[in-house]
Amino acid sequence: MMDIKVLKPILGANDQRAQENRSLLEKNRIVAVNFTASPGAGKTSLLLATIKALRDEFRIGVVEGDVSSAIDAETVAKEGIPVVQINTGGACHLDATMISNALESLPTEDLDVLLIENVGNLICPASFALGEHRNVLVASVPEGHDKPHKYPVMFSKSDAVVLNKIDLKPYIDFDQDKFTAAVQGLREKALIFPVSCKTGEGIDHWASWLRDQIRVEQSN
Amino acid sequence: MMDIKVLKPILGANDQRAQENRSLLEKNRIVAVNFTASPGAGKTSLLLATIKALRDEFRIGVVEGDVSSAIDAETVAKEGIPVVQINTGGACHLDATMISNALESLPTEDLDVLLIENVGNLICPASFALGEHRNVLVASVPEGHDKPHKYPVMFSKSDAVVLNKIDLKPYIDFDQDKFTAAVQGLREKALIFPVSCKTGEGIDHWASWLRDQIRVEQSN
DSSP states (O other): OOOOOOOOOSSOHHHHHHHHHHHHHHHTTOEEEEEEESTTSOHHHHHHHHHHHHTTTSOEEEEEEESSOOHHHHHHHTTTOOEEEEEOTTOSSOOHHHHHHHHHTSOGGGOSEEEEEOOSOSSGGGGOOOSOSEEEEEEEGGGOTTHHHHSHHHHHTOSEEEEEOGGGGGGSOOOHHHHHHHHHHHSTTOEEEEOOTTTOTTHHHHHHHHHHHHHHHHHO | OOOOOOOOOSSOHHHHHHHHHHHHHHHTTOEEEEEEESTTSOHHHHHHHHHHHHTTTSOEEEEEEESSOOHHHHHHHTTTOOEEEEEOTTOSSOOHHHHHHHHHTSOGGGOSEEEEEOOSOSSGGGGOOOSOSEEEEEEEGGGOTTHHHHSHHHHHTOSEEEEEOGGGGGGSOOOHHHHHHHHHHHSTTOEEEEOOTTTOTTHHHHHHHHHHHHHHHHTO
């Protein structure tokens, strides 16, 4: 009887491509961080603050993901940072193939860190690995403290949560203790960094954590 | 030669179900309004303000859509309004079948208006008709004035845009003229209702428009 070979993919197509991205990143000693958030939480503002805090120590590149427009990439390009804008068309998330294409357009040999701004969405990006080393969720005070209950998967997959727009706390009913309890109920050791990208409050503490994470990955 | 019948679906499965929902709604003389938004823009607060403004004139029912939790349905139920919570699991939008199921659990013979709160997401809900008569997008000042450029499909499919949290304008760099121009660039006659669900500002104007829309549909 003929021996029929049955091939079973060990990984789905996206996961396989994500693993290839990861290998390429590591070959070039690049640490990649994936930023997710609701629309308008302040991902781009946080990226700009992060670039300002870390650009003297690391060579930083950026991938901007949006359904439409190049507004964010233009903002980042003004800082003199290598940046690629991905327009997903209708898709509600970046995927590993998009990142693979973006890497071809970036000077990978001259980068230490890749900051990836995912599409503004608290649901879909959770299902698509990109090859990233860390996941950071950017929440914001005006969204309310109940969001971890409503979007548990994204929160549970994030290594750190940056809580932006804390300068608006005096004007909004936001219970930070409830927010912290909800986040840590989903991921016990989740770190939460309250910041204001507008005033700069908390950015040092956040950047210090990210610096440590980059150093850890670089030494692996 | 045998005559072979080739059946081509005129509508996709979701559109077909949406049309069935629409027929059921109209048989019961119910006007359905679909509310979409980013997470945390204030859909539930707007629903509560709308219920308060219109409950003396219309018998209102509510469908709450969330990936997870029943927080919003519990909030609405406290108002003594018939409400069904749909948990989509992982799905980033409501679909027509979910609404069809929800209608079975609602007292359709005793309703004039159905307010549907879609999942917090500015991308996916645009592709899934529910059988609704009007689409309303809830934006909010803290999200920034560039959102119509980034999420054009959702804005272009909305009959009205409610701009919530205008009480925060003194503390945020939000250019309302730019926002209005961006919205109307996508849908020329789009109506924009600036409101604060917190202070009540603008709610009368919004509720007055919605009242007119309901009357128009009822008289059809």
